[in-house]
Amino acid sequence: MRLAILDNGHRLRTKVLFGIIRAMSHFPVPDAVKLNRYRPDFYGLPMRVVTQKAMRGPSAWSVGDRELMGACVSQVNECNVCTKTHAGVAALAYRDDAKVSAVLADLETAPIDEPLRATIRMLRKLTREHAVDADDMRTVLAAGVSREQAEDAVAVCFVFNTVDRMSRTFGWVVSGPKAFEAGSRFLFARGYL
Amino acid sequence: MANITNEQVALVRRVLEGDGRAPRAQRRAAFDNSGLTGPLRTLIEKVAKHADKVTDEDIAAARSSGLTEDQIFELAVCSAVGQATRQYETALAALEAATGGSTHASRHPR
Numbered sequence: 001m002r003l004a005i006l007d008n009g010h011r012l013r014t015k016v017l018f019g020i021i022r023a024m025s026h027f028p029v030p031d032a033v034k035l036n037r038y039r040p041d042f043y044g045l046p047m048r049v050v051t052q053k054a055m056r057g058p059s060a061w062s063v064g065d066r067e068l069m070g071a072c073v074s075q076v077n078e079c080n081v082c083t084k085t086h087a088g089v090a091a092l093a094y095r096d097d098a099k100v101s102a103v104l105a106d107l108e109t110a111p112i113d114e115p116l117r118a119t120i121r122m123l124r125k126l127t128r129e130h131a132v133d134a135d136d137m138r139t140v141l142a143a144g145v146s147r148e149q150a151e152d153a154v155a156v157c158f159v160f161n162t163v164d165r166m167s168r169t170f171g172w173v174v175s176g177p178k179a180f181e182a183g184s185r186f187l188f189a190r191g192y193l
Numbered sequence: 194m195a196n197i198t199n200e201q202v203a204l205v206r207r208v209l210e211g212d213g214r215a216p217r218a219q220r221r222a223a224f225d226n227s228g229l230t231g232p233l234r235t236l237i238e239k240v241a242k243h244a245d246k247v248t249d250e251d252i253a254a255a256r257s258s259g260l261t262e263d264q265i266f267e268l269a270v271c272s273a274v275g276q277a278t279r280q281y282e283t284a285l286a287a288l289e290a291a292t293g294g295s296t297h298a299s300r301h302p303r
Contacts, residue, residue, distance in 0.1 A: 147288065
C-alpha cells in the first residue's frame, strides 16, 4: 500500500491477529483488513458498523442484491478489487455466477427484476455524477421499489463510495484469483464486523 | 429497513471531531474538499472526485509538504467520507422530494 503505516504500523496484538489470519487462510492479510485495523477507533470500527448494517441489516433487499449493488458501484468507481470481491459475494449469496456476470457486463439485458435494475441504474448515476434528482427517484419508485428499499440502496452506495475511494487512494491489490475467492467467501460467511 | 443514519453520523463525527493527528480544521477542509492549498489540495481533490487517478507521486508530494503518514491517512479518510456523505445526502433529499416527505410512495412494496 502507498502508506507504510497501513502495511506495518499496527499495534502488536493486531500484528499477532494478522499472523493467525495468514496461517489459517494461507493468503496475505487483505489490504481492506489492514486499513480497517489501523487505528481502528478513527475509521475502521465506525465504518465496519455502518457497513454491517447496510449490507447485513434488515432490508427488503437480499444480501445478494446488496452485494451486487456494491459491485456495480465499485465498477463505476473503477475499483477492480472491490468489484471482483463483492461480485464474488453476490454470486455466493445468489448461488448464481452467471447472473452477476451478466449484470456487470450489461445491466440493461441482464436477467434480473426491474426494481433491482432500476435501482442499480440510479446508484450508478449517483456514483458517476455525484447526484440524482427527484425524477430519478420517481423512476425507481415507479419500477416498484419501496421508499425503504431506495433508502437501503443509497446506504449501500454510501459504503462503496467511501471504500472504493480508500482502495484507489491507498493502492489496494489482491494477489490472485484464489485470494479473491477466499475474501469473498469470508465476507459471505462472516460479514463485516 | 437497514437505517444507517445514526451509524453514519457517528462515523462523520468521529473523523471530524474526535482525536486525531491532523488538526480538526484541516480534517473539516478535507471532508468539504474546500480551502486547502498545495499538494494536499491536489490529493484531496483526487480522492473526492477521481480516486482512481491517485498516484504514488500524489502521496509522495503530500509527504514532502510536511504531512506525516498518519495525517495523510486521516485526511484521505475525511475526503472519502465527505464526498460519499454528500452523494448520500443528495440522494436522500431527492427521495424526500419524490415522495413528498415521509409518505411511502410505492404502491408495490415488496
